[in-house]
Amino acid sequence: MKDALAQSAIPAVGNRVKQRIEALGAALVSVEPTGAVSLLSNPRWIEPVLMRLPAWPAAVRGKLEALAQPQGSAVEIWPGLWLTMLPGQRKRRLDNAHPCGFPAALFLSAAFLQSEEFQLACSVEKLDADAVRAQAQNWVLAGAAEVQRLSAMFVWMQQDCVEADRRVGELHTLSQQLGESYEELSLLYKLSNSMTLDRPPAHFLTESCLELQQVLGLKWMALQLVENEPTLNELAGQVFLAGNLPGDTHLLKRIGAILMQRQTPGQPPLVVDDTQTLHIPYLPRLAGQLIVVALVREDKQLGILFGGDKIEGGHISSVDSKLCNSLAASLSMFLENLMLFEDMSAMFLGTLHALTASIDAKDRYTHGHSERVAMLARQLGTVAGLDAHDIDRVYLSGLVHDIGKIGVPEAVLCKPGKLTEQEYTIIRTHPEIGAGILQDIRPMQDLVPGVFYHHERWDGLGYPHGLQGENIPLYGRIICIADSFDAMISTRTYRQALSLERVLGEIKRCAGKQFDPHLVDLFLQLDFQPFVAMVQQQNVNLPLPQPPVDPPPPAAPASDTESQA
Amino acid sequence: MPREKPLILVVDDEAHILHVVSLKLTNAGYDVLTAEDGEEAYEKALQEQPDLLITDYQMPYLTGLELCQKLKEHEQTRALPALMLTARGFSLPAEMLEQTNIAGVLSKPFSPREVLTRVQELLGTTPATQEVSDTL
Numbered sequence A: 001m002k003d004a005l006a007q008s009a010i011p012a013v014g015n016r017v018k019q020r021i022e023a024l025g026a027a028l029v030s031v032e033p034t035g036a037v038s039l040l041s042n043p044r045w046i047e048p049v050l051m052r053l054p055a056w057p058a059a060v061r062g063k064l065e066a067l068a069q070p071q072g073s074a075v076e077i078w079p080g081l082w083l084t085m086l087p088g089q090r091k092r093r094l095d096n097a098h099p100c101g102f103p104a105a106l107f108l109s110a111a112f113l114q115s116e117e118f119q120l121a122c123s124v125e126k127l128d129a130d131a132v133r134a135q136a137q138n139w140v141l142a143g144a145a146e147v148q149r150l151s152a153m154f155v156w157m158q159q160d161c162v163e164a165d166r167r168v169g170e171l172h173t174l175s176q177q178l179g180e181s182y183e184e185l186s187l188l189y190k191l192s193n194s195m196t197l198d199r200p201p202a203h204f205l206t207e208s209c210l211e212l213q214q215v216l217g218l219k220w221m222a223l224q225l226v227e228n229e230p231t232l233n234e235l236a237g238q239v240f241l242a243g244n245l246p247g248d249t250h251l252l253k254r255i256g257a258i259l260m261q262r263q264t265p266g267q268p269p270l271v272v273d274d275t276q277t278l279h280i281p282y283l284p285r286l287a288g289q290l291i292v293v294a295l296v297r298e299d300k301q302l303g304i305l306f307g308g309d310k311i312e313g314g315h316i317s318s319v320d321s322k323l324c325n326s327l328a329a330s331l332s333m334f335l336e337n338l339m340l341f342e343d344m345s346a347m348f349l350g351t352l353h354a355l356t357a358s359i360d361a362k363d364r365y366t367h368g369h370s371e372r373v374a375m376l377a378r379q380l381g382t383v384a385g386l387d388a389h390d391i392d393r394v395y396l397s398g399l400v401h402d403i404g405k406i407g408v409p410e411a412v413l414c415k416p417g418k419l420t421e422q423e424y425t426i427i428r429t430h431p432e433i434g435a436g437i438l439q440d441i442r443p444m445q446d447l448v449p450g451v452f453y454h455h456e457r458w459d460g461l462g463y464p465h466g467l468q469g470e471n472i473p474l475y476g477r478i479i480c481i482a483d484s485f486d487a488m489i490s491t492r493t494y495r496q497a498l499s500l501e502r503v504l505g506e507i508k509r510c511a512g513k514q515f516d517p518h519l520v521d522l523f524l525q526l527d528f529q530p531f532v533a534m535v536q537q538q539n540v541n542l543p544l545p546q547p548p549v550d551p552p553p554p555a556a557p558a559s560d561t562e563s564q565a
Numbered sequence B: 001m002p003r004e005k006p007l008i009l010v011v012d013d014e015a016h017i018l019h020v021v022s023l024k025l026t027n028a029g030y031d032v033l034t035a036e037d038g039e040e041a042y043e044k045a046l047q048e049q050p051d052l053l054i055t056d057y058q059m060p061y062l063t064g065l066e067l068c069q070k071l072k073e074h075e076q077t078r079a080l081p082a083l084m085l086t087a088r089g090f091s092l093p094a095e096m097l098e099q100t101n102i103a104g105v106l107s108k109p110f111s112p113r114e115v116l117t118r119v120q121e122l123l124g125t126t127p128a129t130q131e132v133s134d135t136l
Helices: A001-010 A013-023 A046-051 A056-067 A116-124 A129-136 A146-193 A201-216 A230-235 A249-262 A318-360 A369-385 A388-400 A402-408 A419-428 A430-438 A443-451 A474-489 A502-511 A519-522 A529-540 A557-565 B015-027 B040-046 B062-075 B094-098 B112-123
Strands: A027-031 A037-039 A076-078 A081-086 A103-110 A218-225 A239-241 A270-272 A292-295 A298-308 B007-011 B031-035 B052-056 B082-088 B103-108
Touching: A001 A388, A001 B112, A013 A027, A013 A081, A013 A146, A013 A419, A027 A046, A027 A081, A027 A529, A027 B040, A027 B082, A037 A056, A037 B040, A046 A103, A046 A116, A046 A129, A046 A388, A056 A081, A056 B082, A076 A474, A081 A146, A116 A129, A146 A201, A146 A318, A201 A218, A201 A298, A201 A318, A201 B103, A218 A292, A218 B040, A230 A318, A239 A249, A249 A298, A292 A318, A298 A419, A318 A369, A318 A388, A318 A402, A369 A388, A369 A474, A369 A519, A369 A529, A402 A430, A430 A443, A443 A474, A474 A502, A474 A519, A502 A519, B007 B015, B007 B040, B031 B112, B040 B052, B040 B062, B052 B062, B052 B112, B062 B082, B082 B112
Parallel strands: B007 B031, B007 B052, B052 B082, B082 B103
Antiparallel strands: A027 A037, A027 A103, A076 A081, A081 A103, A218 A239, A218 A298, A270 A292, A292 A298
């Protein structure tokens, strides 16, 4: 009982204070409201003697009021035996039937050694009173004034220690919070750095879930996107999951859909301690505790971020909820950018297609030409080892290569038969006109070389600048081959389509003359069957070309054919 | 005499970093010793023979890297592994890492959770103990 009491009471007074009290000759005791006093100090020989004094509880009870005075002066219980209550909180014990005591310092003054109580205690313990007196001289205080001074010191000391402990506790709390902030900062920093559009968005979304799941210490964390959002493309309706889900993902997705309906945009994160209360079938199988945050773009829901159960037990806290909210905001922004980007590229491509289709439409014999050149240029770019970005750009260059024909009169463009020198001169301006149109549109500036130089020849006999060999930009050399190929394989106003063998033979023959020989080698390896089928489909509906007034030379070489294309 | 818990020496001239790292590690059941500069850390490392060093790079008197080099040169601390905290975007040359026992570099603002994970990889996990404060 005494031990239990001692253990429960010690934390109220620091070990530091206890050691100092003992070093100054006093003892630390615990005083209960009943007046019972028990020893908390390591017992020296005299203290057990003191504790055996029979009238302790009654004597202390009589002085309780004086002891409880806030100024904390020492109270004399018996002649020469003093107690000072130390400030500090009384520790509550678990069972209220045994309240634990207040800490107090107990000390003796010289008067005690002369008292009857002392004599009595010595005789009960069978101790020689004179010998005890002689040993006690070292630490017994002289009189009341000295007792009060020491008592005041103990009280200050205890106050300082309580204050110091409070600050240590505060520091502890602040460090904890600072650690959480570091965690949050580090997470947001990491994710904002990986929030780039040049990686597959699914990677970023999966990574975000994983990071959040680990930082929050949840068993699982999922991100589910809405089904009916076309600009999300293949991401629509997808679920990204991190951690260990105690169930299958189909169930998760069904529950996610229900949560998505309930968690309307603008609501703060939903934290549920017991998922039974949500009345969603099977949800308690996946999680007991749940956190749900909506991802929102302009009041429109994009998806939800939700996770369940702390791995190490405990509750999902307000810090967790705050962090989830920040991340949801970042993810929403990411998705919004993704959707804007998707909108923009769709618009960009749509506009380009519309523009080039309108050029091709001027002459029904060139219908679909730009599209096919673009496709061939992409295939050739791919086998030539270009990176994804360059392949994309060479495709677009192919798409717009003839855009300058918008400035060439239809009478010249669609003329069946041989062109006059003057008409040639007009048609030869189309690369320049095209480059002029594009160079002022910033996102299309890198398409200019492909457009401007697609009629240059490897041997330097092309136009507009007569560049030679590798001085001709790569996009130009690629489009040149694709353009010539499509022109020959299609029916034109001035002649029928040529056979694939004939066209490939012509391309081969012109390697090193009209075309980059290295690119020709690569080009000849391509599979043309799907392409030819497409062209034939196109040619079916065309009337046979008008017999030219002045027929072009039979089996015109590619170079001549092309100067008209 | 083998220790009950692994001892980690944490060095940083910024007190708040020391507090955050110490708290995370003591809560996870490690013993932590702190130092506020490289020289103090060097002395404590020789004296206390910790099982792991976590040090900041940028410190007065002795940088984290110099500290690691000195410790590697001393017989008693030759095998002491280290984790280094650096500013974001700062990277240590590979040959510098070879001259030391730096087992990992974490950039600030670091995640305390990540620090703990790296420590556990190097020292193995310890059962988290209830923290007993001596002051209360």
